Amino acid sequence: MAIVTPGKRYGARLQKSKIFGKGAHGKKGTFADLLITPLVDMFVIIVIFLLQNFSASGDILFLSKDISLPDATNGKDIERAPVVQITSEAVILEGEPVAQIFDLNRDEYWNIPALEEKLRDLKKRYEVIHSSDPSGGFKGDINIQGHKEVQFKTIKRVMYSCNQAGYANINFAVMQAGSGKPAEEKK
Amino acid sequence: MAGGMDLGGKKGGKKSLDTAINLVPFIDLMAVTISFLIMTAVWNQISRLQVSQSGGPSENTAPPDTKTLPLNLLVTERGFSISAGGSAIEIPKANGSYVYCHASGPDKIDDKCDDLTLVGALKKIKGDVPDQRNITVQCEDGVKYDDLVKVIDVCNLKDSTQNPILFPDVSVSAVG
Numbered sequence: 001m002a003i004v005t006p007g008k009r010y011g012a013r014l015q016k017s018k019i020f021g022k023g024a025h026g027k028k029g030t031f032a033d034l035l036i037t038p039l040v041d042m043f044v045i046i047v048i049f050l051l052q053n054f055s056a057s058g059d060i061l062f063l064s065k066d067i068s069l070p071d072a073t074n075g076k077d078i079e080r081a082p083v084v085q086i087t088s089e090a091v092i093l094e095g096e097p098v099a100q101i102f103d104l105n106r107d108e109y110w111n112i113p114a115l116e117e118k119l120r121d122l123k124k125r126y127e128v129i130h131s132s133d134p135s136g137g138f139k140g141d142i143n144i145q146g147h148k149e150v151q152f153k154t155i156k157r158v159m160y161s162c163n164q165a166g167y168a169n170i171n172f173a174v175m176q177a178g179s180g181k182p183a184e185e186k187k
Numbered sequence: 188m189a190g191g192m193d194l195g196g197k198k199g200g201k202k203s204l205d206t207a208i209n210l211v212p213f214i215d216l217m218a219v220t221i222s223f224l225i226m227t228a229v230w231n232q233i234s235r236l237q238v239s240q241s242g243g244p245s246e247n248t249a250p251p252d253t254k255t256l257p258l259n260l261l262v263t264e265r266g267f268s269i270s271a272g273g274s275a276i277e278i279p280k281a282n283g284s285y286v287y288c289h290a291s292g293p294d295k296i297d298d299k300c301d302d303l304t305l306v307g308a309l310k311k312i313k314g315d316v317p318d319q320r321n322i323t324v325q326c327e328d329g330v331k332y333d334d335l336v337k338v339i340d341v342c343n344l345k346d347s348t349q350n351p352i353l354f355p356d357v358s359v360s361a362v363g
Contacts, residue, residue, distance in 0.1 A: 036210050036214070039214065040210060040213065040214065040217070043214065043217035043218070043221065044217070046221050047217060047220055047221060047224065050221065050224035050225065050228060051224065053228060053230075054224065054227070054228070054229075060233070061233050063231065063233075069233070070332060070333040070336040070337065071336075072234065072236055072336055072337070072339075072340040072343075073340060074236070074340050074343040074344055074345050075234025075235055075236050075340075075343075076234060076235055076236075076237065077234060077235075078233050078234055078235045079235070086332075143235065146332045147332065148331065148332055148333035148336075149331055149332070149333065150331070150332045151328060151329055151330065151331060151332070152326040152327065152328055152329070152330045152331070152332065152335055152361070153328035153329070155326075155332055155335065156326070156328075156359075156361045159240055159359065160240070163240045168239060168240070169237065169239070170237070170238050170239065170240070170359075171235035171236065171237050171238075172235060172236045172237075172238060172336055172339065173233055173234075173235055174233070174234055174235065174236055174336055174340070175231060175232070175233060175234075176231075176232035176233065176234045
């Protein structure tokens with residue numbers, strides 16, 4: 001004899017009874033309908049939020065773990081230009097190290113010869129590429145992406161080298177602090 | 188047919204007007220778009236502060252104005268020193284940090300900066316010489332880049348309409 005669950009057991013005659021037997025609930029449907037409306041709402045909100053925050057300026061400068069940018073509230077939008085990165089250990093032009101800070105601290109020059117030479121090459125290349133384009137004249141823009149703890153004695157040598165190579169419009173890359181509005185507006 | 192438009196379908200039968208929009212392709216599209224936007228999202232907004240080396244060309248080259256004066260801001264490891272024309276203002280560090288607006292909080296800038304702070308002193312000079320746009324920031328070798336950027340940021344201070352209220356044409360030079 002089969003083992004059955006303890007409890008009331010009716011006879012075979014009442015097994016199909018709606019009151020006493022198992023026929024009270026009938027067969028439950030196996031089809032469960034998912035509510036898609038909240039899911040679609042959530043997707044729409046996420047897409048709108050992401051589109052509003054979409055920015056292409058991240059493609060111009062790449063944040064390195066060696067460089068922590070200083071914060072500023074009154075900056076302008078960044079533009080594409082050659083990038084000089086200054087870490088605590090090296091000066092890097094367009095991803096290629098050109099000088100070590102340790103070596104720079106030993107000599108007393110105002111410029112960084114290797115950086116200046118490479119910048120002159122970049123300028124020449126730009127002028128050759130844009131020689132047939134009258135509107136694409138050389139503006140001398142350059143972005144300096146420096147670590148916040150770097151001392152001014154390194155910055156000034158980089159700036160001097162840029163200036164000597166013809167890059168006079170120097171832009172310091174900074175992290176936009178707060179909402180991007182001036183600090184006076186916050187209160 | 189008795190009234191209503193013939194919607195076709197089975198001969199003689201009424202077709203239900205309830206239609207279900209197939210949301211599956213829409214959800215697929217949303218999922219792909221969200222994945223793409225999250226992968227390409229840039230959460231850090233990077234901007235730039237334009238400077239020129241002292242004596243070098245600047246983007247906003249205005250004709251020389253007689254209503255301006257030579258304005259120098261010296262940044263040393265001891266504090267700020269502003270020389271405007273013949274007068275000089277010393278703003279020493281307070282509690283080891285530069286005094287931008289308040290001695291208690293160097294990063295808080297509002298309208299209540301007194302004259303012995305960097306913002307207050309620069310606003311006072313700007314009030315005396317409203318046409319002045321140029322300032323030369325001189326730095327000692329030991330000053331950190333972070334402090335230099337904060338000083339340039341203060342010089343580029345803007346009002347609620349994004350118009351500069353201090354000296355937006357900043358030249359940077361070394362001491363000596």
